Amino acid sequence: MLSGIRYDNWKVYDSWMQLDKDKSKTIYYPARSDSSFSPKIALQYKIDDESNLFTSWGKAFAAPTLQKMFSGSASSASYTEANPNLNPQTVKTVEIGYKKKFGESTILGVTYYHNDINDLLYTRKTGLGKITYTVNGSTYTKDKQRVENAGTATTNGIELDLNHKINDQWSMFANYMYQQSKIDKCSTNGAAEGKIMTYVPKHVFNLGVDYSAGKWNSELVGSYQSKMYAQDNNSDTAKGVYTAYDPYFVVDFNLTYSMDKNSSISFAVNNLFDKEYYSYNLCEGRNYMLTVDYNF
Numbered sequence: 001m002l003s004g005i006r007y008d009n010w011k012v013y014d015s016w017m018q019l020d021k022d023k024s025k026t027i028y029y030p031a032r033s034d035s036s037f038s039p040k041i042a043l044q045y046k047i048d049d050e051s052n053l054f055t056s057w058g059k060a061f062a063a064p065t066l067q068k069m070f071s072g073s074a075s076s077a078s079y080t081e082a083n084p085n086l087n088p089q090t091v092k093t094v095e096i097g098y099k100k101k102f103g104e105s106t107i108l109g110v111t112y113y114h115n116d117i118n119d120l121l122y123t124r125k126t127g128l129g130k131i132t133y134t135v136n137g138s139t140y141t142k143d144k145q146r147v148e149n150a151g152t153a154t155t156n157g158i159e160l161d162l163n164h165k166i167n168d169q170w171s172m173f174a175n176y177m178y179q180q181s182k183i184d185k186c187s188t189n190g191a192a193e194g195k196i197m198t199y200v201p202k203h204v205f206n207l208g209v210d211y212s213a214g215k216w217n218s219e220l221v222g223s224y225q226s227k228m229y230a231q232d233n234n235s236d237t238a239k240g241v242y243t244a245y246d247p248y249f250v251v252d253f254n255l256t257y258s259m260d261k262n263s264s265i266s267f268a269v270n271n272l273f274d275k276e277y278y279s280y281n282l283c284e285g286r287n288y289m290l291t292v293d294y295n296f
Contacts (some may be wrong), residue, residue, distance in 0.1 A: 001041065001042070001043050002042045002044075003040065004039070005037060005038065005039045005040070006037070006038040007035065007036070007037055007038075008036045008038070008061070009033065009034075010034060010035070010063065011031065011032070011033035011034075012029070012031060012033075012069070012084075013031035014031070015028070015029040015031075015084065016028045016029065016070075017029075017071065017072075029070065029084040032085075034088065036061045036088060037059070038058070038059050038060050039058060039059055040056065040057070040059070041058070042055070042056035043056070049101075050100060050101040050102070051098070051099065051100040052098075052099055053096075053097070053098055054097050054099075055095065055096040055097070056093075056094070057092075057093070058092075058093055059091065059092050060091050061088040062089045062091075064086035064087070064089075064121065067082075068080075068083065068086060068147045069083060069084050069086050070082050072146075074135055075135060076135055076138065076140060077243070078142055078145060079131050079133060079140075079144055080145050080146060081145070081146040082146075083146050083147055083148060086121065086147065086149060087119050089117065089118070089119050089121055089149075090118050091115050091116065091117045091118075092115070092116045093114070093115045093116075094113065095111055095112065095113035097109060097110060097111035097159075098110050104165075105164060105165040105166070106162070106163070106164045106165075107162070108160075108161070108162050109160070110160055110161075111159040111161075112156075112157070112158050113156070113157050114154070114155070114156050115154065116152075116154055117152060117153045117154065118152050119149040119151075119152075120149070120150065120151035120152060120153050120183070120186075121148070121149060121150075121151075122148060122151050122186055122192070123145050123146070123148075123188065123232070124146050124147075124150065124188040125143060128143070128144035128146060129143075130143055131144050148187075148188055150186055150188040151185050151187070151232075152184045152185045153182060153183045153197050154181070154182055155180065155181040155182075155197065155200065156179065156180050156181075157178060158177070158178050158179075159175065160174075160175065160176045161173075161174075161175045162174045169211055169212060170210070170211055171209070171212075172207075172208065172209045172210070173208050173210075174206065174208075175205070175206050176204070176206075177203070177205075178202065179200065179201075179202060179204075180202065181196055181197035181200045181202075182194060182195070182197070183196075183197055183232065186232060188232075189232050191232075191233040192232035192233045192234075195229075195233055195234045196234055198228070198229055198230055198231070198232055199228050199229075199230065199245070201226045201227070201228050203224070203225070203226040204226070205223070205224040206221060206222070206224075207222045208220060215258045215259070216255070216256070216257055216258075217256045217258070218253070218255045219254045220252075221251065221252050221253075222250070223249070223251075223252070224247075225247065225248060226247045227239070227247045228245035229245070230243065230245055240276075240278060241278065242280075242281065243278075244278045244280075245280065246277040246278045246279070248275060248277040248279075249275065250270075250271045250273075250275050250277075251271070251273055252268065252270050252271070252272060253268065253269045253272050254266060254268045255267050262294060262295045262296075263293060263294045263295070264293045265292050265293075266289075266290070266291040266292075266293070267288070267289070267290055268290075268291070269287075270284070270286070270287050271286050271287065272286065273286070274286040
């Protein structure tokens with residue numbers, strides 16, 4: 001059994017937002033503080049030398065960003081007000097899993113998990129009026145929107161993990177995650193209830209092969225992620241356009257040479273096949289990186 005508890009306490013004070021250059025429009029926010037306990041307990045049972053069962057339960061939180069609390073954002077697409085009264089998002093999670101070793105070269109693992117999420121942050125898009133503002137010399141009139149603690153959600157998922165050592169030089173791995181998420185409640189938009197959570201892909205898959213011999217090490221990895229939604233009612237179904245979150249499969253390659261125990265040089269090619277896809281913005285195509293590391 002492994003157990004632990006984490007305690008966090010935070011405070012904001014002397015906070016303000018300036019709306020114009022001459023400070024004639026400045027909003028001051030009162031000081032506030034909050035805290036959180038995050039306990040966790042994990043149990044593992046060794047069935048035999050090749051297999052074991054494990055389970056865990058815990059709580060966690062994600063504090064809202066300072067930008068969402070005090071700065072907001074404005075662009076050609078939208079205007080989002082700051083909300084200094086945001087609370088942390090919290091989650092209770094439980095998981096259970098099984099790992100099995102086959103011979104000396106193969107390990108298989110499967111894990112099921114369930115999350116209950118509260119105080120989920122969502123954007124309120126109606127009922128706040130309109131505002132006219134300027135960005136990069138252009139003037140826009142948009143509906144005001146604001147991020148609020150407006151929802152609860154649940155996620156259920158299964159993870160599969162396979163590692164196999166082919167020989168002393170070659171090894172491979174594969175992992176797959178299926179997760180089903182659902183917005184249970186959203187007070188800012190009833191149409192979002194029952195929909196898939198924003199920015200949560202349903203499928204994630206990785207497949208890779210490693211080669212290691214002497215001072216050389218290389219890795220070739222393919223990664224797939226299914227489409228994500230940015231709108232809480234899942235209305236953003238377009239693909240291949242600005243602001244979309246496309247499904248994608250990319251391949252990355254890395255080659256490392258260790259000159260000695262303190263230094264190495266690596267060459268990486270990301271998005272090897274120059275896949276074009278959007279993750280809000282158009283993502284980088286094929287790109288290269290040369291890295292030299294030295295440890296003192």
